């Protein structure tokens with residue numbers, strides 16, 4: 001392989017890596033409504049493409065809600081059995097792997113009222 005071809009290949013790799021870093025997106029879950037009851041998070045997530053490296057930001061009043069990452073069964077049953085709740089009121093969850101993710105609020109009754117979010121990736 002010639003020197004110039006190698007230079008071009010290295011340049012292509014660097015541009016690709018930079019593109020991945022540049023395009024990580026922070027998503028404010030629920031946008032201006034934040035992480036609350038009475039919000040349709042299915043509608044919020046619809047049409048969005050989530051990628052590894054993106055971050056979900058769950059904003060709510062401290063103590064009013066929390067965020068627990070759960071599995072599909074827990075999500076459907078609104079019952080977290082193992083995840084640790086995030087309670088800062090401005091919790092950031094980075095997407096580190098592909099595949100669906102499931103989140104609920106662990107405050108009694110809130111998940112049943114619709115405070116639950118599932119995302120799929122591209």
Ligand SMILES: [Cu+2]
Pocket residue numbers: 036037064065066105106107110111115
């Ligand atoms: Cu809640």
